Amino acid sequence: MAKKLVIIDTDCGIDDAQAIMMALAAPNIQILGITCVFGNAAVENVCQNVLRVLSVCEHDGIPVFRGSVGPLLGDSNLCNNHFGTDGLGDVIAEQDPQWEEKIQKEHAVNAMIRLVSEHQNQVSLVTLGPLTNLALAVRLDPCFPQKLKDLYIMGGNMEGKGNVTLCAEFNFAMDPESAYIVLEEFLCPTYLASWEYACRNSLTWEFFEEMISQDAPAARFMKMITSKCWAYSKEVMKQKRDVYFGPGFVSYDSYVMAACIDSTVVAQSIECPVRVEVQGAIARGMMALDRTNELKKSHSVCVMTKCDVAKFSQLLLESLRQPYNK
Template identity: 80%
Template sequence: MTEKLVIIDTDCGIDDAQALMMALAAPNVQILGLTCVHGNTSVENVCQNVLRVLSVCEREGIPVFRGAAGPLIGASNPSSDHFGGDGLGDVIEDRDPQWEKKIQREHAASAMIRLVSENQKQVSLVALGPLTNLALAVRLDPGFPQKLRDLYIMGGNMEGKGNVTLCSEFNFAMDPESAYVVLEEYLCPTYIASWEYACRNPLTWEFFEELINQDFAAARFMKLITSKCWAYSKEAMKTKRDVYFGPGFVSYDSYAMAACIDSSVVTDSITCPVRVELQGALGRGMMVLDRINALKKNHCVTVMTTCDLVKFGRLLMESLRQPCKR
């Protein structure tokens, strides 16, 4: 199997951690760098969370870069408490006081540009958080997107059903301007795992129990960080997500990562132009699918709709059978 070069941009909460471990366990993936962005928690916490995941998986050699601490314009939005104040369920007590020394000095956006320029048309960029670092990268180097092999995004919504505002999904709502810039200016092949895609392709809670109770270091870590988090409570999620989509365990960011690792995980999709709404009082941050070509855009993206849950579940199971030394 041909090795894929990957950069992962993350606002490392619990589902990001799961997605990172999926990439770390994949034999066909070489991670060139991990770039950190605000989102689920502060960018400082994100950096520490990424370092923690790498430590659990014994992969500390992968460089980690600190990026944007807030959106492209305007004041910073308060971070979500969906995964706890620190992004990993508020259960980790032994924080590393030396963590800043382990972060690269280079800014995340500059690191993206450099790593991709050194490996043109070979790097897949996987964006799991707000798209601020990606917007900064294209502002610093307008030719950056055309140097990418492809782009995978977890974010956006297809039907105006929001999870933090009435009509928008969290990652896009946290920085609508950056989401707009990326979906207008990144003309490389682009694949989007929307909120609806994740929610409509859930796994069972019985699968989740089997997943976190494997006798491996990574599984024990995942069991710890989900232990007190309401987002991983079967009962709590009945009132939060089932209003629209029905019951089940959903590891949101893992859907985008799985598509990057194995494209056959995605069994159906929509290909069309998209645009992010910036002006609407209710719709700001909402992703609009242009299925009638009203926008007259030349660039289309692939919006995932259906997932092979057997293959997806297998990737999740393998992701927690770590450490996987290299």
């Protein structure tokens, strides 16, 4: 069976690393390239983090492209240390002095347009960070969205619950204008894993310990980068996420990657138009679901609501058993 062609757009933090590993482990996925964007860390750190993940899993041949350093408008002024200042928990002391030589010279947005144009209606684009690269792509090539097979987005929210502002999820809050553009102008089949979807389908902390304790390089890498990160502390999460959703381990970006790999992981979803709010002191960056057709939009999005956690758990476990020849 032909493999599914995928481009991953990422702001590689710890959960992005997990999602990328999941794609690398999937036998039905061929990654054409990984495009980097600011978000969990500066784009230079993001590039290095992607290279580290590929190296650990022995997939160094996948091309990595540097992309947007900030949002379409203004500065990225949201304080974010969710995964440490470097995006991978601030535990990696050794730096690769040659990392820039391993990054492709072509800009991420140009690479995205080129790769999709070379494989029209065959590429699934999976986004794990702010949507800046995608917004720029549609401005450079207005036909870009219709050349995609489909689009998978981790971001936004369903209930107005925020994780960096009162009402907005991190990826959308970092660049609301780009999120607005993408959800208005990308009319290809679109599948969205919101913050609430991830949190309401959490796994146990006992599963997390089992997952990172496997005897494989990828699992040891994940155990290292989560070792000092407060976002992977059961006690810290009691004061933050658990107030809304109760206790549990959540690997946010992995949920959307799992949906791309195996559509049956999504047990239930809502099909409806959505819009991102770009104004307002409280609601900027919030995604609204239009289930009563108030907006009169022609394009609907598949918003995931319920996950088959057994299938999802298996994909997570398998992702940390790499490389398989060790």
